[in-house]
Amino acid sequence: MCGICGFVSKQKITLDQLKEMNDTMHHRGPDDGGEEIFAGKEGYQIGMAQRRLSIMDLSPLGHQPMHARDGRISVVFNGEIYNFLELREELQEYPFCSNCDTEVIIAAYLKWGIKCIDRFNGMFAICLYDRETRDVYLVRDRIGKKPLYYEVDGENLIFASELKPIMKREGFHKKIRREVLSRFLFQQYINAPETIFENVYKLEPGSILRFRDGEIKIWKYWDIKKVYHEMQQRPVTDYEQAKAQLKALLNRAVVCRMIADVPLGAFLSGGYDSSLMTAIAQAHSKEPVKTFSIGFCEERYNEAKYAREVAEYLGTKHTELYIDEAEMLDLVESIPLYYDEPFADSSQIPTMLVSMLARKDVTVALSGDGGDEFFCGYNIYENVRMAQQLDMLGGLTHGVCGLPGLRQMGLEDKLPFRVRVIAGNRNRETKTQFGAGNYVTRANRMVKGEGMPCHYPVESGYQVSDWQVRRMLLDMDTYLPGDILCKVDRASMKYSLEARCPILDKDVMEYSFRMAHNLKYEKGNKKRILKDIAYDYIPKRLLERPKVGFGVPLDKWLRGPLKEQLTDMCNRDYLNRQGIFDAEFTADMIENYMKTGDGGPATGANYSKLSWSFFTFQQWYDAYMR
Structure with a gap:
């Protein structure tokens, strides 16, 4: 598990700038970092960087960018190829020098080309540069477990596991893609291939992007x-x-x-x-698996007792943490950072x-x-x-x-x-x-x-x-x-x-x-x-009950401790200056909600979900756009 970023660009991006982009994802990979820039054809530079969270082969041999022994291929990779040991058996002719799955990606590509992806079973976001064909590939796993963003700027391509490295690029234009906002407010997320910015996209799950000499081609392999x-x-x-x-x-x-070459456990909700x-x-474990669950002081949200019963029956080494609203509220400010x-x-x-x-x-x-x-x-x-x-x-x-x-x-x-x-x-x-x-x-x-x-x-x-x-x-x-x-x-x-x-x-x-x-x-x-x-x-008796899920008392928060913040966010003068929302309608709706719990006269509905979407957007806007 790591973070990757880089570029294929005629724009001059220095190694220091690439490192600055990469370090915005330090939390994704605190164990190691690597940045390299290569000279390509037709005036292009190829930059590749990775922040590493060491899971397999903790030695320096797992450092990225990683290169083929003959220098033809370079790779940065986020995720895990779970069947890498099986693949390695099929690739014995390659002179492996590490015990990590990244090197298996290189060997597999050299033997099977980009169709090697069909053989990978795992979660992954990969950038692979082939000097012989001049191809740069971006690949995302089948179901989209690992994120992969990319920006198209003229003939240039910039990619990253998160938006922060792309935003850090010198000359990046933070232009909001307004057409996604109504859907975001309703769905509460922005689905691929769209992102919040114009000219920036998420590579869709199960997709491959090929960049060659300024031309981009994208197709689905799954x-x-x-x-x-x-x-x-x-x-x-x-x-x-x-x-x-x-x-x-x-x-x-x-x-x-x-x-894994590091300690492993499991989330357990019950x-x-x-x-x-x-x-x-x-x-399948020789010792008790370490399990973890969160308990809520408010009983209607709490499933910790069920998780504890399951853990006791299975004999896991269980840890639970009971949290109150104040501890959850403390995390609200950190949402846009991560x-x-x-x-x-x-x-x-x-x-x-x-x-x-x-x-x-x-x-x-x-x-x-x-x-x-x-x-x-x-x-x-x-x-x-x-x-x-x-x-x-x-x-x-x-x-x-x-x-x-x-x-x-x-x-x-x-x-x-x-x-x-x-x-x-x-x-x-x-x-x-x-x-x-x-x-x-x-x-x-x-x-x-x-x-x-x-x-x-x-x-x-x-x-x-x-x-x-x-x-x-x-x-x-x-x-x-x-x-x-x-x-x-x-x-x-x-x-x-x-x-x-x-x-x-x-x-x-x-x-x-x-x-x-x-x-x-x-x-x-x-x-x-x-x-x-x-x-x-x-036993059935330990599992059969209504589904609860991770609940948060949004209505109580938005009309209580977050009310002042939400009021400032829907100030009419501010909304008019911002120029994104209909100031009168939005302010009226949210003011009505904060007073009555409704979105407007005679609606009879609680609009905490819609108000929370608005709150998180404004929080994000304040962190990155103001």
């Missing part, structure tokens, strides 16, 4: 839609067969993620996913705290991320299934309400909320993203000018008739990499901690696509097969 349909050609319908195979794949995924990952790790792009998923705060706790004892932590998206765990999936069953009736209701005379009466607006949602859900591209109409309206009204739609109008591209499956695929493309994995990456790297996700193993993901959907969901039983595997390790 695409969720394509892989899903390919895997469906070899369906698995037998439950016991699927359970046995998935269990074996999960065991292999956990075991290869336990390979839910199905983290408990299962911990149980498998404990089954999430250097607007990001408003408030569970980032407890995720930072559990990362801080784990880092005191370990350098690597296993997590259960991905279980909900790949095995149908979120409550929204239940709502989506019901909405599909009622869609025909909703269309009929919408048609009747649109008849002459009835339309003028505004009959549809007078329907009960749930009926109104189903009736109004007529866009075939957003069928599984219904509801929250007031939020969408207000997010659009808050920002000046036209923006992207708040929902993702892409659903027909999945070519899946089952709405539940379609929404799961959409979440894998958007919410999982854009929100969940971004949250965990920045929170863990704040404390120089590597988080590993066995459920997001390539083989596990692809096998899940082969499974008949009723193996994952049956008559309201979400994550059916994953739960059954968990029961092989942990």
Whole structure:
């Protein structure tokens, strides 16, 4: 786990400047740093830099940039190639001098070319420079576990694991991409390929970018839609067969993620996913696995007692930390420093705290991320299934309400909320993203000018008739990499901690696509097969309960200790000078919310989520733009 940055540029960037860019990510790699600049063809310079968090081969032999023995290839790399030992067996003709996975990337490229990426099972962001072909490649892992930003400035390319190095480049223009803001306020994150800045992009998960002589070409080597349909050609319908195979794949995924030359532990919330990952790790460990959980003094947010029960049953070496609101509030100011792009998923705060706790004892932590998206765990999936069953009736209701005379009466607006949602859900591209109409309206009204739609109008591209499956695929493309994995990456790297996700193993993901959907969901039983595997390790009584998750009392904060700050942020004079938001509408809405909890007259809705998105954007703006 590290941070990388660099450039391919005709602009004069010195080694000192490259080092300054690199050092903005010191938290991602406090153990070592390396920067080099090479002369390319046609007046280009190639700069490569890395901050290293030493996990495999702690010796100086793992230093980056790393070069091929013949000097043809140079690489900087962030992440882990979990099957590097297997690949190394196939690459014995290469004269290895280290025991780290970075050198396997070089050897694999020399043997198989850029198609070597298809053989890698891991989480990674890679920059590879081939002097022979003059190609510079940027590569991001299949599901987007590791971040990779890039800026296109004329014929120049600048890249980094975070935005800070790019912002540090001399001559960088901080021009906000306004069209993403309404969607950000609603979704609470900015999904790839967009970023907050113009001319700066996130390389999408499963993608390769090639820069050659000023020309950029980008393609997908692993695409969720394509892989899903390919895997469906070899369906698995037998439950016991699927359970046995998935269990074996999960065991292999956990075991290869336990390979490290530094202390390793696991996040343990007491839910199905983290408990299962911990149980498998404990089954393969010669000593008690170190587990970590956060407890909340407010009982309705607290899952620590469940995690403790699971830890006691498994026999792990468990550490828990109870925190109060004051400790969580203390972290609010640090959000823009480590999430250097607007990001408003408030569970980032407890995720930072559990990362801080784990880092005191370990350098690597296993997590259960991905279980909900790949095995149908979120409550929204239940709502989506019901909405599909009622869609025909909703269309009929919408048609009747649109008849002459009835339309003028505004009959549809007078329907009960749930009926109104189903009736109004007529866009075939957003069928599984219904509801929250007031939020969408207000997010659009808050920002000046036209923006992207708040929902993702892409659903027909999945070519899946089952709405539940379609929404799961959409979440894998958007919410999982854009929100969940971004949250965990920045929170863990704040404390120089590597988080590993066995459920997001390539083989596990692809096998899940082969499974008949009723193996994952049956008559309201979400994550059916994953739960059954968990029961092989942990008694059902310790796991079966409503899902809670990492909660933060946003409404209490925004209308309490953060109220003065939020009031300053929506000052009309300031908003007019800023020129981004509709000053009158935004100020009225947030002032109304702070007084009543509502976003405006007669809305009957709590707008803490939208107000928190606005708060985190203004916090980010204050840190980087003022």
